[in-house]
Amino acid sequence: MVEYRKIEILVGAFVFAGLLALTILAMKVSNLTDFGGGDGYEVKAKFDNIGGLKVRAPVKMAGVQIGRVAEIGFDNKTFQAVAVMKIDRKFNAIPKDTAAKIYTAGLLGEQYIALEPGGDEESLKDGDSIVLTSNAVVLEQVISQFLYSKAAGDDKSGS
Amino acid sequence: MTPSNNPVLENALVKVRGLTFRRGERTIFDDVSLEIPRGRITAVMGPSGCGKTTLLRLIGGQLRPDSGFLVVDGEEVTAMSRAELMQLRKRMGMLFQSGALLTDLNVFENVAFPLREHTALPESMIRDLVLMKLEAVGLRGARNLMPSELSGGMARRVALARAIALDPMMMMYDEPFTGQDPISMGVLVRLIKLMNDTLGLSSIVVSHDIHETLAIADYVYILSAGKVVGRGSPTDLSQTDNPWVRQFVQALPDGPVHFHYPGAAFAEDLRL
Amino acid sequence: MLELLQGLGHWTLSGLRRLGRANIFMLYVLGGIPLCVRRFRLVITQLFAVGVLSILIIFVSGLFVGMVLGLQGYNTLVDFGAEESLGVLVALSLVRELGPVVSALLFAGRAGSALTAEIGLMKATEQLSAMEMMAVDPLHRVIAPRLLAGIIAMPLLAAIFSAVGVFGGYLVGVGMLGVDDGAFWSQMQSSVEFREDILNGVIKSLVFGVTVTWIAVFEGYDTLPTSEGIGRATTRTVVNSSLAVLAFDFILTALMFNK
Ligand SMILES: Nc1ncnc2c1ncn2[C@@H]1O[C@H](COP(=O)(O)OP(=O)(O)OP(=O)(O)O)[C@@H](O)[C@H]1O
Ligand SMILES: [Mg+2]
Numbered sequence A: 001m002v003e004y005r006k007i008e009i010l011v012g013a014f015v016f017a018g019l020l021a022l023t024i025l026a027m028k029v030s031n032l033t034d035f036g037g038g039d040g041y042e043v044k045a046k047f048d049n050i051g052g053l054k055v056r057a058p059v060k061m062a063g064v065q066i067g068r069v070a071e072i073g074f075d076n077k078t079f080q081a082v083a084v085m086k087i088d089r090k091f092n093a094i095p096k097d098t099a100a101k102i103y104t105a106g107l108l109g110e111q112y113i114a115l116e117p118g119g120d121e122e123s124l125k126d127g128d129s130i131v132l133t134s135n136a137v138v139l140e141q142v143i144s145q146f147l148y149s150k151a152a153g154d155d156k157s158g159s
Numbered sequence B: 001m002t003p004s005n006n007p008v009l010e011n012a013l014v015k016v017r018g019l020t021f022r023r024g025e026r027t028i029f030d031d032v033s034l035e036i037p038r039g040r041i042t043a044v045m046g047p048s049g050c051g052k053t054t055l056l057r058l059i060g061g062q063l064r065p066d067s068g069f070l071v072v073d074g075e076e077v078t079a080m081s082r083a084e085l086m087q088l089r090k091r092m093g094m095l096f097q098s099g100a101l102l103t104d105l106n107v108f109e110n111v112a113f114p115l116r117e118h119t120a121l122p123e124s125m126i127r128d129l130v131l132m133k134l135e136a137v138g139l140r141g142a143r144n145l146m147p148s149e150l151s152g153g154m155a156r157r158v159a160l161a162r163a164i165a166l167d168p169m170m171m172m173y174d175e176p177f178t179g180q181d182p183i184s185m186g187v188l189v190r191l192i193k194l195m196n197d198t199l200g201l202s203s204i205v206v207s208h209d210i211h212e213t214l215a216i217a218d219y220v221y222i223l224s225a226g227k228v229v230g231r232g233s234p235t236d237l238s239q240t241d242n243p244w245v246r247q248f249v250q251a252l253p254d255g256p257v258h259f260h261y262p263g264a265a266f267a268e269d270l271r272l
Numbered sequence C: 001m002l003e004l005l006q007g008l009g010h011w012t013l014s015g016l017r018r019l020g021r022a023n024i025f026m027l028y029v030l031g032g033i034p035l036c037v038r039r040f041r042l043v044i045t046q047l048f049a050v051g052v053l054s055i056l057i058i059f060v061s062g063l064f065v066g067m068v069l070g071l072q073g074y075n076t077l078v079d080f081g082a083e084e085s086l087g088v089l090v091a092l093s094l095v096r097e098l099g100p101v102v103s104a105l106l107f108a109g110r111a112g113s114a115l116t117a118e119i120g121l122m123k124a125t126e127q128l129s130a131m132e133m134m135a136v137d138p139l140h141r142v143i144a145p146r147l148l149a150g151i152i153a154m155p156l157l158a159a160i161f162s163a164v165g166v167f168g169g170y171l172v173g174v175g176m177l178g179v180d181d182g183a184f185w186s187q188m189q190s191s192v193e194f195r196e197d198i199l200n201g202v203i204k205s206l207v208f209g210v211t212v213t214w215i216a217v218f219e220g221y222d223t224l225p226t227s228e229g230i231g232r233a234t235t236r237t238v239v240n241s242s243l244a245v246l247a248f249d250f251i252l253t254a255l256m257f258n259k
Helices: A004-029 A139-158 B052-057 B081-089 B107-119 B123-136 B152-163 B182-199 B210-216 B232-239 B243-249 C002-030 C032-038 C040-050 C052-078 C083-124 C129-134 C138-176 C181-191 C194-221 C226-255
Strands: A041-045 A058-061 A064-074 A080-088 A098-106 A109-118 B014-023 B027-037 B041-045 B067-072 B094-095 B170-174 B202-206 B219-224 B226-232
Touching: A004 C040, A004 C052, A004 C138, A004 C181, A004 C194, A041 A064, A041 A098, A064 C052, A064 C129, A098 B219, A109 B210, B014 B170, B014 C083, B027 B052, B027 B067, B027 B232, B041 B052, B041 B182, B041 B210, B052 B067, B052 B170, B052 B202, B081 B094, B094 B152, B094 C052, B094 C129, B107 B123, B107 B152, B123 B152, B170 B182, B182 B202, B210 B232, B210 B243, B219 B232, B219 B243, B226 B232, B226 B243, B232 B243, C002 C138, C002 C194, C032 C040, C040 C052, C040 C083, C040 C138, C052 C083, C052 C138, C083 C129, C083 C138, C083 C181, C083 C194, C129 C138, C138 C181, C138 C194, C194 C226
Parallel strands: A058 A109, B041 B202, B041 B219, B094 B170, B170 B202
Antiparallel strands: A041 A080, A058 A064, A064 A080, A098 A109, B014 B027, B014 B067, B219 B226
């Protein structure tokens, strides 16, 4: 019972510090503020090869994140991968003929979808599809292409 | 040796019948029967380790006997649920041999503890009651001390104030006099007697202090080796020729009660 | 041989009996929750003992763990040119694993052992017995508020640990080693998921809080009422609750982050 008031104040400060820490974790460390929940519209894109693209990978435009990959599926008829992107509602004027490419951040970094705007007057709406796509760069393919062309080049110079 | 057809004992507050209690191999009580009359001071005496504290715990329902039964105020303790036991204990006060004060509360809060737990009295009334009880044991001035700052005898007196805080119908004192100087001993003896007479309490006093105890007790039980070896009023006991009782009352070093805890003979233990 | 089997049997049976006792004990203690709600003061006093008094050690350890993560993470990532991901590494390690686990281990050592010793001593000095004789159930009055305070304090302490740790990683990574400030936070934010990572971390620390406090109060209540018994019970609290935390961590991680 020694100075119950003091104890109460300190406990109050402790609980406040704990809740503050949780808030920081939610707001500053994680992405609770952006692209959480259903606030946005969905756009589909089909790729021949998505490489290592994962659900929740960022969707960027001019380097700015505008959404996330919400779902990755497979089209049984065309044998293509279907990536569903959830784009934040703020970015609602993206032209219909925008192209989607899969890039890698850095040599070994995570993969993301980059959108390159076209010139169409109409903009993408919920449920639309992006037609122009280019595939993920798969490292093995790049290397084998490089080796192949090098070998071919050597052949020519040799003959 | 008065048998229990004594009229006072007929309407006893506590009745113990055929009580047997064991701790592992050791039999602490072997078919013990006794009564604690209402409104009187009953003393329980006996050599150290004979089970006096154990008897109080059995009456309070903290321990369960192996056989036999205990009735307190017409209700059988052995058959009570936890909730019923709690109700019964609100009407019992117990002074622990060690005091058992709550070490994280000061003297005032220790005495206020039962009041705060069981009543919804306003703070001012709790204060008055606590100071009254502390005054009775002469420690009103010590109310802000922590238990660690008290001497053994003071702690016992605070525990006594706490035990009487709820004005129980029955008090059990486990060694109330040990560690008291002659003055506070005298005060305590008179306090126990006074509370018993004015509040209509029934008291059980466990004590080794023969003179003080015999001075206030109305009835005395002497326990030894798991049995009741003597019973009667103090005058009966001082005139008896029962060797058990005589040894105890006259504090003789040897007799039927042995000073030693049972074991092999000393010579044998020393491998002589 | 037979003796060995008998020893094993004895060990198993006594372990199971203890577990059973601990469960019955918990059931009785849960009966005290209404009392704690009615008299929240009791819980607040305990929150002071288990929470406020643990803040310093949690704060300092969190800072150092975060700084070490920053240093080690940087040295590893810089080889791959991926030092921009330092924020992700620090934050995910802390929020998912180190925050809940290390703070639970510290909590077991700091608050758990103190709880066991306190309750054990209350038992040894007959304080619990005296309460029972005053018709106050010590399981409700003494144990339940402590259990509740432990369960409330643990997630808060773990959150403080993680937040301070991220700050420590930031100090080292951005302040000392020159990782880009913007990349540190933005990469972190785009990779740390609120529901998947933060919330799961909080759930982990809740489970650890229940585990550690439960073990601590049970060991205290079940102790032999001697100084040696209390010493042994305190050691058992720290050892058993640390092991339990690590075991539960494995199980929870497998359930939560198994994609
Ligand atoms: N928790 C326990 N476990 C095992 N045996 C016990 C326990 N408590 C007491 N005993 C045994 O029970 C016997 C009676 O103990 P109790 O405390 O009732 O004695 P007592 O008559 O109150 O003695 P004293 O006058 O010294 O206080 C003792 O011989 C002791 O060995
Ligand atoms: Mg005793």
